[in-house]
Every structure is written in C-alpha cells, then in structure tokens.
Amino acid sequence: MNTAELTRSPIRQLPVQLANQIAAGEVVERPASIVKELIENSMDAGASYIEVDIQKGGLQLIKIRDDGHGIPEQEMTLAVQAHCTSKISSFDDLTAIESMGFRGEALASIVSISRFEIISRTESQQMAWRWSNSSTDSTLSYQFEPASHPVGSSIIVRDIFYNTMARRKFLRSERTEFRHIEDVVKRIALSRFDIEFVLKHNQRVVHRLPQALTADLKTKRIEKLLDKQFVQQALLVSYQASQLSMTGWLSNAGYSRGQTDMQYFYVNGRIVKDKVISHALRQVYQAVLPPGRFPAYVLNLQLDPQQVDVNVHPTKHEVRFRQIRLVHDFVNHVIQDALNKTQSNHSDVDDTFVFDREEQTVTEYKASKHTMNEPSSGYSGAAYGGASSVGHKPVVYSEPYTKETQPASSQQGLLGTVIGFCQPYYLICQSQQGLVVIHLLRVAQHQVEQQWLQQFKAQTINKGGVEVKPFIFPLSLELDAQLCDSVDNYQDMIQSLGFDLSLQTKNTLVLRAAPAVLQHCSYGTLITQLLTSLKLEKKIDGATLIPLLSRFVQLDKHSESKALSEWQQHLDDIERAFANLCVDSPYKNKLWRVLSVAEVNKLFQANISAKLVDE
C-alpha cells in the first residue's frame, strides 16, 4: 500500500444535517435569502396577508406569519426534510413550474443552520401544530407538539449560522442586513399587489402595504416603495400577444437614473436577472437616454410556464427561455412601442438638449414651451425628471474621436477606424490609405442577399433551407386586390423564400413570418414587389427574386445614435464578412470608397481655384 492509499478516507454517505448545511450554502447567503424563501412559501400557500418581523437585521430573529392554507399535521415533519415538496411530483411538473418553490430544499436548509420553529394550522384542523429543532446538537433532534395559531403558518428563525460560525463572519452590520431584507420585501411587494405586506424591524413598522387591487392603489404602493417622480411620469404598459403578455410601468425618455437601482423585471411573478431581457431593454433605451443614464421599470412578463425553465440556479434568480428570440423581440417591441407613443403624443414639445458627454452635464438647453427647473445642475433626478419633461426627443451627441476610442491594437484592418456616422447611411473611417466612406445601406443589403441566397440554395440540396422568424404580431398588409388574389397561386415559391403569407380579406394579406435575415425592412413594398414579379414572370426563380427583394432592406432606425465603439464593432463584422472581396474587386466600389489624402487635397485645390475664379 502506498502512502496516498494509506491516507485516503473511505467513501461514506454524509449525515443528513451536514448534507443540508451544504445545500444551505447555496440557498442561504444571508438573512434576506431566508426572508425570500419564507415569503415565497407563504405566497405559494395562497396567503393574502404576510407579516415579516425582524430583530437585529435578521441575525437574531426572522418571523414570517401568513394566512395561507397551512400544513396538515401529518406533513409537518416532512416539510422540513430535504427533497420533500408538495409542489411537484414528476418530471413533467418540473417542465411547467407555476409555483415559486419546487426544489423541496429551503426549509431543510434553513433548519440546518438556525434555531427553527414552525407553527401551522389548516382549515380542517381544530388546532395548530408546532415543530421545532433543539438547541446545539449536531444531529437532528426535534419536538412536535400541539399549539395555538389561526389558519396559516408562522415560521420563526433564530440565531442564523449559530452552528456554522465561519459563515456568520461573512454577515455585515445589522443595518446592511436589514437593507437587504427590505429590498427582498420591496421586490416581492412590487409584483404581488393582491397581498398585504407588513415589515417590522426591532418592533417598529417600516412598511405597511395594504392590498392594492385598483390602478390607483397600485400606483400608491409604487410611490411608497420607489419614487414619486417615477410614478408621475411612468408609462403604463399592458400588452397581450398570442403567447406572451407584459404589464407594468416604465420610465419615459424624460426620466432616468444614474444607476440601475430601479429596475424590476419579473417573469411569471418571479424577479429575474436575465441577459436576454436586459439586452432587449438596453437596446431601446440607449437610443433615448444619454450614456451613463439608466431607465426605471417595474415590468411583469407572463408566458406559458413550459416556455421558461426556472430550474437553472438554486436561488431561482436566473431563468432560461425556450424561445429566446421571441421573448427578446417581444420585450423590445413593447418597450419601443410604449416610448414611441409618448414621443408622438408630445410631438408639440420642441426641446433640444446638447450634451457634453465627457462632462456628463447639460451644457445647453432650449425649450420653447417650458423651462427646466435647474438647467445647470447636471443630471440630477429633479432636473431631468418631472411631469413637464415628458416627450423629450432622443438625445443626440457626437463623440469626439480620441486616442482612447481607438482599438488597442495598432494593426488596422482594410477599413480602418471609425470616425463617425453621417446621415443618411455613410460610415466614415480613417485608414492607412486615407478616408474610407462606407455605404452602410448597400453593405446591409448585400449581406442579406448573400445569406438569404445561401440558405435558399441549401434547401434544394436538402440542407435546411431559409431560416424563418415568426412575428409576435402578424402584419396586416393592404395591397391591390388583384395582387392579393394571386397569393395562393405562388404559395410554393413564397414559402420557399421564407414567408408565411396568406389572404385575409379581398385586399388584405397577413404576414406571419419572414426570413430571419430580413431584420429591418419595409415589408409592404417588399411583398408588393414579390407578388408583382411573380405575376409578371411566372417562371422567375428564387435566385433572381432574392437580389431584387434584398433592395428593400433598411438600416436599423437607431443607427444615428450608436456609439463609436458599437460602430467599430460593426466595422469589424463587415471586414470579416467581406474578407474575400479583394482590394480590386469591382463590386467593392459599390460598397465603400477609399479617398487617399492626395485625392482629398485635390478636392480642396479644385474648390479653392473655383472660388478664386468666382471672386
């Protein structure tokens, strides 16, 4: 036997208590995590009243009392054991979770690191029952006895981490821990207006939030928990699509914050942090808010529970969407639409802001119809928010070209470094050869054409075909009745190109899906062109149609407000995509032009001599 073998420990099953303490490492980070788990249990029990009573930031005591359905006597001891839950019983249930909990882990974990007591009574029981664990034992010993309690449950957690001192050391001051608890209560209270919440700290009531079932009462609750100004200007959203819906409040372009502290996004009532959602929101707001400013929102996205996997992380703060693109585009669309509406509602407001991006202050303000409270105080909430500022136009800034904005590597690509975007569709760059002007629209159309053609040809050799993107909101297109009438005759070609197009009324077509490559385009004109071409030339093939239709591709309408860094990234993508277009390809000249310094000089010389002659 070698030494390693001699010192090896045998494999053994961990004691239940230790296994639960390990699980608690994931679920219970601090008192606030316990509060979250316990409130979620009360919500799952159908409570309409939840009281959270905290002593010393939760380090000494956390008591949650609810009026939910309670736990039957015979299930009380099961409730505190690991892998015991009333919420799921099969794998199928796991794929469509409708409750907050489902892992059957929270109570067992909390029991393993605290002095714990649960008293519960169901409607059909005459009396309540109490389960509690006993003092300092490392093994699990407990008492179970009759008690008095109205229908519902109370859970009392004392001396968190008393038996795992190493973890207790990570806890912060009473105040900080209470702040985290208050945050948890806030987050939950902003999604469940049908529940009355009371939060107490050291015997003092910090929040009393009565049920808020009307719009008015909901607004009052938000005002109490967040910010009056936010509520005053917030846009109310209520959107319903076939598979998804979204409701809530969001800030308009006239209100923003210096940090992301007022962003509450729920998926089926569960607060989540999700990259897809953040991206969808950021994409819309970055076009209307200056850099360094963030929107505020309280939004709840509802979708079929089968469409979202919540079993991704032990604390359930992350989710995985089955149809990422659909969710992204829906959120993006709803927010964009809400913001567009205020912009058009207030189109009579003629405001112009010019921002000095480096100073992050308002350097000039011109308003024809109203004045700003404190124009020189920079981005203070007061100056930038307020009801009168609804409808501000998007902020347009120009980012000076500085050394810092250049890519770190000095090795420039063929197209060089972006200097700026010039309306309507030119990207201006500086390369070693001189000035490069890129026709972004043609580049976009060319890229779409190439990808679309490639996918289209692949289907003829049985390799997939055109990737199709279904619309969240089908598009109704009003066209000439004769054109509409012909749509059924060309269904094969229409479908093979990637469109789901059908006749709705005599002169209306409905477009339910389009090729995924067509991100920005005017579908009305494109479909008119498609049907006209098919009518005129019955034998026209896809390879001829695609270049024709790609001409209807448009630029992303937020192009002008993109930051230089984003443009630089876009330029790198263009270079990669066109790597094969060698320097002297004739096609290249249609996409971009390089003006050498000599050529630019010549332009000026010509102008000067012309001017001199004129004079």
Ligand SMILES: Nc1ncnc2c1ncn2[C@@H]1O[C@H](COP(=O)(O)OP(=O)(O)OP(=O)(O)O)[C@@H](O)[C@H]1O
């Ligand atoms: N306040 C409560 N009212 C009624 N039943 C409760 C309450 N708290 C817990 N329970 C019962 O105890 C069970 C165990 O709770 P626990 O929180 O450990 O697991 P879970 O909620 O099922 O899943 P998760 O670990 O994901 O939270 C629950 O499934 C539920 O049946």
Ligand SMILES: [Mg+2]
């Ligand atoms: Mg639970």
